[in-house]
Structures are given as structure tokens and as C-alpha cells.
Amino acid sequence: MTVPIKILIVFGTRPEAIKCFPLVHALDADPHFDGRVCVSGQHREMLDQVLQIAGIVPHHDLDLMRPDQTLDSLSASLLTGIGRVLDSEKPDWVVVQGDTATAMAGALAAYYRKIPVAHVEAGLRSGNIHHPWPEEVNRKIIGSFASLHFAPTETAAAALRRENVDPAIIHTTGNTVIDALHWVTARIAQEPQLAAGLREIEQRFAGKRIVGMTSHRRENLGEGMEAIASAVRRLADRPDVAVIFPVHLNPNVRAVMNQRLAGLDNVALIEPLDYPHFARLLAISTLMLTDSGGVQEEAPALGKPVLVMRETSERPEGVEAGTAKLVGTDADRIVVETVRLLDDPAAYEAMARAHNPFGDGHSATRIVKLLAARLGRSSIAPKADVFEADGANDGA
Ligand code: UD1
Ligand code: UDP
DSSP states (O other): OOOOEEEEEEEOSHHHHHHHHHHHHHHHTOTTEEEEEEEOOSSSHHHHHHHHHHTOOOSEEOOOOOTTOOHHHHHHHHHHHHHHHHHHHOOSEEEEETTSHHHHHHHHHHHHTTOOEEEETTTOOOSOTTSSTTHHHHHHHHHTTOSEEEESSHHHHHHHHHTTOOGGGEEEOOOHHHHHHHHHHHHHHHOGGGGGGGHHHHHHTTTSEEEEEEOOOGGGTTHHHHHHHHHHHHHTTSTTEEEEEEOOSOHHHHHHHHHHHTTOTTEEEEOOOOHHHHHHHHHHOSEEEEOOHHHHHHHHHHTOOEEEOSSOOSOHHHHHHTSEEEOTTOHHHHHHHHHHHHHOHHHHHHHOOOOBSSOOSOHHHHHHHHHHHHTTSOOOOTTTTOOOOBSTTSOO
16 A cells, blocks of 8 residues: 655644645545644644634644744744654655745745645735735745745746746645635534624624724734724724724734723724634624735635735735725725725725635645645646636626
8 A cells, every 4th residue: 555645734823724724624635645733833822713613633732832922032943843843753745834934934944854845825925025024035935945836826826937936836726715714604504603702792783884803913013003003993983883803912912902992882802713703703894904814815705895904915816806905004094995985885895796816715625636646646637726716807
């Protein structure tokens, strides 16, 4: 019998866990592979929320998170911690996702051991090394030596080709976040109790229009967060609007938001939601106000307008599809753009259309099939496993 290929998948934060759990499930279901999971614990509570709902018990948990961790101390402990796991596991391949410190250090530790790396969500580029910071550089580092690049979209694949990555090692697969969203939606349909925890807030805000909100970007800490908080205060003055804001556990985010927004009638500052409850928040929101990467990808799939509180985005597909708009971190601009969506039905309708520029819900199995083929365990028709967006660029 052929020995399965040992793949070590390394992740550590909430968004990586959400985007990796469909891959873990797909690897587990494929006999070509011995899928192993190493979590760095870069996040703790927010990572555990995802592991729990996805039913994943990691083979290794480095438990590295420290309160208010710095990028250099985090990166150093990630590199040595993941390195030790690689020495004990000796995987044939390492898979990392996205652009976090864990992804960058996991890839680098593999490279130091000459273990090939497959990069999922490869090729995202804003073109600005300070936005998002430090993620733009993290993914460029990984992209400079990965042996396989799973680009979510054709735009991302093209960015890699422009950087002279061999086109033969780039595959356009869609983003596994859409697989995760489909999976959690199906789970909620089977078990509505999984997302029933918002009922009290939903009752409190009955009849109001809900603005779902998240904010955590490191480059927005300080001035940007202050401006975001002041925009939310102004929006919450309106009697017909309520803001539901699960606040990221980063103490620098919490300090500002608690100080500026606690106790307002029309604002619910709540703890980070697990994924089923966040899916519920997306469903009940009129629009999303966010600086998150993942939320920019999920909202278009659900036809929810998303105002992105960033200066640039490495995910232009949502903007091109018309469901996302960049509004930066200027308080006036955030308020003006939000009010436009609330008060101008035509502006709202123009953005509130479901598109799937980021994925079709089959990205994880597509990636695993491609891995099997690339590693000589099966054959697939070269074109059979390419994600094609549904009208993302057709202006429809
Ligand atoms: C990290 C990622 C960012 C990603 C974000 C998703 C890097 C450099 N940044 O940023 O790309 O968008 O996660 O949320 O990798 N904390 C907790 N409990 C948790 C999680 C965080 O208490 O479960 C607190 C800790 O005090 C921690 C701090 O938040 O030190 C910052 O966490 P960290 O992972 O370093 O940075 P993020 O800003 O979360
Ligand atoms: N999310 C969640 N609970 C929350 C807020 C967000 O489950 O309270 C999910 C959201 O659906 C998305 C992901 O977390 O899939 C985004 O993570 P985050 O904003 O922390 O990081 P980013 O995507 O910006 O890297």
C-alpha cells in the first residue's frame, strides 16, 4: 500500500482557522494524505472558538499568545516553536494560509528545513507595504519561495505571475472562506440553537436597522480607531440605527472602543462571536462596517453591502463586483457613506446583490485534489480545477 503523504497544516489566528478548517476536513477525507495540524496559539480564545465548532483537535498546540504581544517577540517564538514541531513531525509538505505572523513564520521554518510549502490564499497584494501592515510583507515573503501557490482569484494569480512566479505552480482555486461560510450555514440550518445567542440583542434592537461592525487592524490602532469610534458614535445618534460590534480581544482595540462607545443606547459592544453567531450577525445586518479581510469576502457572497475602513484593499474583487466600498478611516467619510446606504434605497440596492467573486464553496476539495495531483497521487484534467467567479467582473 502506498504511504500517505504527510501534510502539516500550520495556523494560529481566528481568520486562518476559519479558512483552514475546510482544508483540514478535506485532507482528513482523502486517503492520499496524512493531515496533521499545528496551531501556534497566536490567538487563544478566538482560535479556540473556531476549533470547537469545526471539531478540530490539533496534534500540536504551541500556546504562544501573550497579552499585547509585539510583532518581533511573537515572530521569534513562532519560528522556534514551529521549527521544533517540524523537526519532530518531519512532514512531506507544509501548508500555510494567508498572511499572519504564524503563516509567515511557519513557511520560513519549513524553508529552513527544505520542506516544500503550499500557500493558500496566495497572491493578494495591496501594493502598499504599510496597508495592511505587516500582512502585505508577510505574504510577499511566503510568495517568494512557496512551491505551490493557491490563489483565490484570477486577480491574485495574475499578481503572482507579475512577480515572475512560474505559472505552472499557480492554481486559481477560490477562497476557502466561502466553503467555511457554506459549512456553518448548513450547520445552523440543522441546529438553529448554534446561532440563537443573539436573540436578546435582536429583541432589544427590534425595528432598527442593524449595522454589523468589526475593527482590529494594527495599522488603524491609535488615530484610526479613534476616528472609527467617533463615526460609530455619530451613527448611533440616529434612533433608527443600531450597531452590533463584537470587539476584538486586542487590548488596544478594546481600550478605545470601551472608552468611546460603552453605554450608548444604540450600540451593543459584545465579546467576539463564534462563527455561527457571526454568520447570524451577517444575516441580520443591513450593512457591514469593517476593516477585516475575511468579512470583505463573506459579505459579497451574502449580498450585504460592506464599507471597508481601509485606505487600500488587497481584495479588489468585492469593490469591482459592487458590493464593497473603501471608505478609509476618516470619521466624516465613514458617516457619509453609511448614511447614504441607509437613506438612499437606490444606493443600497446597487450594492446589495449577492456575488461570488471570492469562491464557490468548493475551494478546499479543489486544493486537496490539486495537491494529490501535483504530488503524483492522481491525475486531473488541467482545467477541471480552476475557480471561475460568478460574474465578478461583468458589471452586472
Ligand atoms: C492578527 C494578525 C492579523 C489578523 C488578525 C485577525 C499578524 C501580524 N496579525 O492580528 O493579520 O487580521 O490577527 O484577528 O499576524 N488577543 C487575545 N485573545 C485572542 C486573540 C488576541 O487576548 O484570542 C489579544 C492579545 O492581547 C494579543 C493581541 O490581542 O497579544 C494581539 O493579537 P495578535 O495576533 O498579535 O494581533 P492581531 O491584531 O490580532
Ligand atoms: N469573525 C467571527 N467572530 C467575530 C468577528 C469575526 O467569527 O466576532 C469571523 C468573520 O466571519 C471572518 C473572520 O472572523 O471569517 C475575520 O477575522 P478577523 O477580522 O479577525 O481577521 P481578518 O480577516 O481581518 O484577517
